[in-house]
Amino acid sequence: MKEKIAFVASIILLFSGTNVVAQVAAPPPETQQTKQIINVGDDRPVEINSKKFVAVEPHLVANPQNPNHLLAGVILVSKFGDVRRESSEYVNTCAALTSFDAGKTWARYDFPVKECFDPWVAILPNGSAVFLAGTLGTKGTNLVSFRSLDGGRTWGDKPVGFEQGHDHGTMAVDASNSSFSGSVYVASHQSLRGKPSRSGTFIARSTDSGTSFQKTASVIPSNLDTFAMNPVVLSDGMLIVPFMNFNRPSSERGNLPLERHLSWIITSADGGKSFSSPLFLSEVCARTAGFPELAVDKSNGQNRDRLYYVCTDRDSKNVYVSASANRGESWSEPVAVNSAYVRRPYVQNTVIDVNRNGVVGIAWYDSRNDPRQSRGTFRCQDIYFSASLDGGKTFLPEVKVSSAENCPDTPANGEAGRHWLAGGDYFGLAADANGEFHLLWSDSRDGIYQLRTATVKVAANNVSSSKN
Numbered sequence: 001m002k003e004k005i006a007f008v009a010s011i012i013l014l015f016s017g018t019n020v021v022a023q024v025a026a027p028p029p030e031t032q033q034t035k036q037i038i039n040v041g042d043d044r045p046v047e048i049n050s051k052k053f054v055a056v057e058p059h060l061v062a063n064p065q066n067p068n069h070l071l072a073g074v075i076l077v078s079k080f081g082d083v084r085r086e087s088s089e090y091v092n093t094c095a096a097l098t099s100f101d102a103g104k105t106w107a108r109y110d111f112p113v114k115e116c117f118d119p120w121v122a123i124l125p126n127g128s129a130v131f132l133a134g135t136l137g138t139k140g141t142n143l144v145s146f147r148s149l150d151g152g153r154t155w156g157d158k159p160v161g162f163e164q165g166h167d168h169g170t171m172a173v174d175a176s177n178s179s180f181s182g183s184v185y186v187a188s189h190q191s192l193r194g195k196p197s198r199s200g201t202f203i204a205r206s207t208d209s210g211t212s213f214q215k216t217a218s219v220i221p222s223n224l225d226t227f228a229m230n231p232v233v234l235s236d237g238m239l240i241v242p243f244m245n246f247n248r249p250s251s252e253r254g255n256l257p258l259e260r261h262l263s264w265i266i267t268s269a270d271g272g273k274s275f276s277s278p279l280f281l282s283e284v285c286a287r288t289a290g291f292p293e294l295a296v297d298k299s300n301g302q303n304r305d306r307l308y309y310v311c312t313d314r315d316s317k318n319v320y321v322s323a324s325a326n327r328g329e330s331w332s333e334p335v336a337v338n339s340a341y342v343r344r345p346y347v348q349n350t351v352i353d354v355n356r357n358g359v360v361g362i363a364w365y366d367s368r369n370d371p372r373q374s375r376g377t378f379r380c381q382d383i384y385f386s387a388s389l390d391g392g393k394t395f396l397p398e399v400k401v402s403s404a405e406n407c408p409d410t411p412a413n414g415e416a417g418r419h420w421l422a423g424g425d426y427f428g429l430a431a432d433a434n435g436e437f438h439l440l441w442s443d444s445r446d447g448i449y450q451l452r453t454a455t456v457k458v459a460a461n462n463v464s465s466s467k468n
Helices: 373-378 413-417
Strands: 010-016 019-025 037-040 055-063 068-079 090-099 107-114 118-123 127-135 140-148 160-164 166-173 184-194 196-206 214-219 226-228 240-250 254-268 281-282 293-296 307-314 319-324 347-354 360-366 382-388 428-431 437-443 450-461
Touching: 019 118, 055 118, 055 437, 055 450, 068 118, 068 127, 090 118, 090 127, 107 118, 107 127, 118 166, 127 166, 127 184, 140 166, 140 184, 160 166, 160 184, 160 196, 166 226, 184 240, 184 437, 196 240, 196 319, 240 293, 254 307, 281 307, 281 319, 293 347, 307 360, 319 347, 319 360, 347 428, 360 428, 382 437, 382 450
Parallel strands: 055 428, 196 226
Antiparallel strands: 010 019, 019 037, 037 450, 055 068, 068 090, 090 107, 118 127, 127 140, 140 160, 166 184, 184 196, 184 226, 196 214, 226 240, 240 254, 254 281, 293 307, 307 319, 347 360, 360 382, 428 437, 437 450
16 A cells, blocks of 8 residues: 655755754656755744643644634643552643744633543634533533634633533634635534434534534434544535544444444535535544544645545554545545654554645654554654645655654653553644644653644645646
8 A cells, every 4th residue: 555755766864953854856757846845843842831730632723814823722631640550530621722923932721621622723714713622521521612702812711512422523614715604613423322322423513703503413324333533624615524433333242343444524515414425435544543634735726625534554553645636535545654664663643734835744653763562552752744745645754853752651641641642632733824834742751741842844846736
């Protein structure tokens, strides 16, 4: 399945301080004029007065109109047990982090919600913002959202509540010129009570910038456990929602894992009220090392509306990307992003975004530099980044973003280090209005999970476009 960049004749690494420049030389004749460069800036701590907290699972977005405006959501854990004991007690809340200077400084707002998880954020075309997270209540899990009229400077303290039984709530914003422009969509996994029990993809829509949400659909395509991933919106307002099946019902033993995890998408052309039949995507991806992610090319190039789905395989050895140029009707064979020569691969938490030039950026946690395979999922990790300039057909040699390894199994991380093996189920990657990629991740190089950030610039004088 892997077709790496066969034309690479040499890889030039240039170091300037902690900046790394990786340049691919001697491309084939058809791309001879294409200059390909990945430039990684310094990684630096995010100062939000969180030293007494474990900071994990950040999600990041960038304002498509303002390159200085970034918004993130994060879990802050303030009480947790010792990883070497049987305790599983921890207390956590969620916070929004806002920057108006391209990530140099951040303002933090703590939401009045306890036992929250899966934070997700969105910036709307009118400059307002929405924060979404799951919460653990007396009757199970719920979703709540908060609204900011000024892009995250201030937040309302009255949440909007959703139905019960949610997990991994995510959002997408319609920035098209369609009749649904400005809509905010929520997609989540929802467990539905009944005999037999079912799970499906919950869809809600806001037409008033997140002031209120109305449920539009609950899609239950089969008796398999259906787990929703993050939605995207195409340039004509079509909503695309991916989901994955990784469990099957068993009359003897409850739910059992499928031998192969199955990824699908469903599409809606009417604002999320009705959906297509499931369209098959892949059986390579797995849910064992983080959530797969979907991204769409919103540039004005020939790859506009091209879809990209990134994930890890079941053995956590490879980062794979599949692409679709026909709105998800068919998908390319998975392309491996990480290098074949790595002896000790262990990859987790793949994230993806596409910048204004159509460059596909992908980042992940990688344990290749920790030789202690006996540590399994507790191996130390670095953050790596790669990019594609040809619509996901090939990827540039990956570069290391983090300047020091981070290890989850520490006394200061305690129970949180065991619960969040790679700083959560995802982390932040967002392309800003200038085309630069911003990364925000949970890092325990100092013994406790704290946030760090870095900026990656991918320069090319030509981005190939493909309609295949």
